[in-house]
Amino acid sequence: MDDTLATWRQYYEKSLLRHHNSRTELAIELDQSGLKTAVDCGCGTGSEIAHLEQQGYQVYGFDINPDSIAICSERFSSKPLVKLSECSFESFNYPSTGIVIANSSLFFADPIEFKNTWQKIASSIAVGGVFVGDFMGPRDTWATNFRLPTAPLSKKQVEILFEEFEIVSFKERDEPGATMVGTPKHWHVFSVVAVKRK
Numbered sequence: 001m002d003d004t005l006a007t008w009r010q011y012y013e014k015s016l017l018r019h020h021n022s023r024t025e026l027a028i029e030l031d032q033s034g035l036k037t038a039v040d041c042g043c044g045t046g047s048e049i050a051h052l053e054q055q056g057y058q059v060y061g062f063d064i065n066p067d068s069i070a071i072c073s074e075r076f077s078s079k080p081l082v083k084l085s086e087c088s089f090e091s092f093n094y095p096s097t098g099i100v101i102a103n104s105s106l107f108f109a110d111p112i113e114f115k116n117t118w119q120k121i122a123s124s125i126a127v128g129g130v131f132v133g134d135f136m137g138p139r140d141t142w143a144t145n146f147r148l149p150t151a152p153l154s155k156k157q158v159e160i161l162f163e164e165f166e167i168v169s170f171k172e173r174d175e176p177g178a179t180m181v182g183t184p185k186h187w188h189v190f191s192v193v194a195v196k197r198k
Helices: 003-015 022-030 047-054 066-075 111-124 155-161
Strands: 037-041 058-063 082-086 097-102 125-136 165-178 184-196
Touching (some): 022 097, 022 125, 037 047, 058 066, 066 082, 097 111, 111 125
Parallel strands (some): 037 058, 037 097, 058 082, 097 125
Antiparallel strands (some): 125 184
């Protein structure tokens, strides 16, 4: 097993124990789209999918990692509201939706395709719908020379993405820390909750 695969396995083992993010609850509260549909981009082990499904949402989860989709397929095998795809940001077919969640996943979107990818995501969110997610900043350890391509953005670049949205929460994290599996790294992340207005 190569190092990348082993690292993802460790990450998934840890994240299976994780509760859903409180921002998902906020997204449900804010969603005025009239659509009970959500997309979880880079769904991992399905913490957010589980909560959204419990709230009656049709949830589309995708991840490029086959381990993630295998775990979720088993976890949600009896849940007809959950649809899973082994896909990248670039290849996923985004349905019209009330909520898009991208927790720490857009970091790994193809940087060359990022503009098109974001356009597809933003266009898929209905008016009154909600985006919840994170963007990598330029000072993050993974922003340069990481083992996978990453898509770092400046604060201004992130703000420009939300011209058709009302930003409810915009938080910047810029500090030393560690990954979920305990590896030290510097985190530079912009976390956004926003409601589509146009």
